[in-house]
Each structure stands twice: as C-alpha cells, then as structure tokens.
Amino acid sequence: MMQVERPRLVLASGSATRLALLRDAGIVVEARPVDLDEGSVKQAARIEEADARDTALLLADLKARRCVAAGAVVIAADQMLECEGVWFDKPVDRAAARAQLLELRGQTHFLHSAVCCWRDGERLWQHLATARLQMRDFSEAFLDAYLDAEGERVLGSVGAYRLEGPGVQLFERIDGDHSTILGLPLLPLLKFLRGLDVLRR
Numbered sequence: 001m002m003q004v005e006r007p008r009l010v011l012a013s014g015s016a017t018r019l020a021l022l023r024d025a026g027i028v029v030e031a032r033p034v035d036l037d038e039g040s041v042k043q044a045a046r047i048e049e050a051d052a053r054d055t056a057l058l059l060a061d062l063k064a065r066r067c068v069a070a071g072a073v074v075i076a077a078d079q080m081l082e083c084e085g086v087w088f089d090k091p092v093d094r095a096a097a098r099a100q101l102l103e104l105r106g107q108t109h110f111l112h113s114a115v116c117c118w119r120d121g122e123r124l125w126q127h128l129a130t131a132r133l134q135m136r137d138f139s140e141a142f143l144d145a146y147l148d149a150e151g152e153r154v155l156g157s158v159g160a161y162r163l164e165g166p167g168v169q170l171f172e173r174i175d176g177d178h179s180t181i182l183g184l185p186l187l188p189l190l191k192f193l194r195g196l197d198v199l200r201r
Contacts, residue, residue, distance in 0.1 A: 002026050002200050007119065009198065012067035012076040018184045022075075025186060027199075029075070034066045038078075042087065052082040056114035057128055064118040073198060074118045079183040081158045083109035090158050094147055097160040101170070104159070106137040111159070113180045115189055125192045129185040131176020133159075138170060146170065 003009075003026070011019055014033035022029045038059060045055040056078050064076035081088040083104055091097035111133065116126040138146075146166055147154060154160040161167030163174070163181055179186035193199045 003028055004198060004200070006071075007198065008069075008072045009193075010067060010069040010072045010074045012063045012074050015077075015183065017182050018077055021179055021182060021184050021186055025190065027193075030069075030072075032067055032069060034063050034076075036063055036066065039089075046087075052080040052087055052110070053112045053114075053128055053130070055087075056080040056112040057116070057126060060114040060116040061123065061126065064116040064123070065121075067118070071120065073124070073193075073196070075115065075189065076118075077113065077115040077184045079114070079158060080112045081109060082112065083107055088158060091155055091160050094154070097154040098143065098147060100160050101135075101143055102140075104135050105143075106135060108132060108134045109159070111176070111181055111183075113183050113185050115185055117189075117192065124196070127185055127188045127192070129177060129180040129188065131174070131180045133171060133176070133181070134173040135170050136172040142169075 009027060009029040011022065011029050011031045012034050019031050041059055041062065042055060045058060059078035060076045063078065064074045067074045067076065088100060091100050111131045112128060114128045117124045149166050153162060161170055177185065190199065194201050
C-alpha cells in the first residue's frame with residue numbers, strides 16, 4: 001500500500017474530475033461535498049477588492065473548513081478563471097457557453113487553482129497554482145461544431161472546455177500543469193501528504 005490506513009482522506013467536493021485525479025493517482029479518498037453559496041462568496045470578495053487568486057484560496061478554504069469529518073484530513077479545492085480582470089463562471093446553457101468562448105477567443109486567460117487541507121478545525125496547508133492558456137482565433141463555424149460535439153459537457157467546466165476532449169482544439173498555447181488546469185494541483189498535494197506521512201515516502 002502506498003497510503004497508510006489512518007488518517008483517512010476526505011474530498012470536500014462533488015467534482016468527479018477531482019475525485020478521479022486522486023483515485024487515478026492511487027489515493028483512497030471519500031467524496032463528501034459541502035454546501036457553499038459560491039456566488040455570494042465571490043460577490044463579497046469583489047466588494048472587498050480581492051483578486052481572483054485570493055478568491056480561489058478563500059473558496060477552497062471555506063469548503064475544507066465546513067466539511068465535518070472527525071480525524072480525517074479534508075482536502076478541498078476550487079478554481080477561478082480570469083481574463084483581463086473579468087471572472088468567469090460555469091455557463092448555464094449552450095448560449096452562455098458560446099458567448100463565453102467568443103469572449104475568450106484570441107485572448108490569454110488564467111486558471112487559478114487552489115487546494116487546502118484541514119483536520120479537526122485546523123488548517124494544515126494550502127497551495128495556489130496558476131495556468132496560462134492562449135485561445136486561438138477560431139471561426140464561429142468551428143465553435144458551433146465544437147458545441148455540437150461536446151453537448152452538455154461544456155456546462156461542467158468553468159471555461160466551457162475539456163482539454164482531455166475536443167476542447168484542446170480551441171487553444172494555441174498552454175502553459176501550466178495539467179492537474180492545475182483540471183482544478184486540483186496534484187503534485188504539490190502529494191508532496192504535502194507524504195510530508196504528513198499519509199502517503200509512504
């Protein structure tokens with residue numbers, strides 16, 4: 001076993017992508033989503049003039065803090081997409097996805113991915129990583145074909161794209177770790193868990 005039996009690990013998220021990242025890495029983890037009004041948190045952060053990076057950390061921290069799992073190491077993560085100072089959320093429908101992708105077309109945007117670990121009411125660790133992505137100047141005909149191919153899947157990502165799918169064709173250049181783009185900086189997290197002796201060294 002690469003992982004010790006105790007303490008157990010809990011992921012304070014309903015994200016299938018983050019859960020798969022951990023499990024594919026050989027991590028035994030239980031998913032336990034928490035209820036958080038992210039829209040209100042982001043609105044308050046804007047009023048307080050917080051930037052997108054700090055807001056990603058705040059969201060991850062709140063999720064970890066609110067997850068009740070006695071004795072467990074709670075892992076929580078969140079991600080913010082920022083382009084020219086504008087924050088983007090997951091699109092609510094195809095029309096919103098299309099409008100968002102047109103706004104990002106030909107532009108460079110940033111994905112700020114934060115991860116926090118708590119245990120029994122104490123923050124143990126936090127980390128923030130940023131990926132830089134340059135979208136190409138694609139045609140509207142391509143965009144419509146892409147939206148047809150992806151269907152409802154475009155609604156599951158803050159950027160309305162999946163790099164592990166046809167969404168990779170939207171891009172000209174990508175700088176950043178793949179797990180950061182997926183919303184969970186995995187290598188720093190694994191290093192922390194080894195230091196905590198949750199994973200074998």
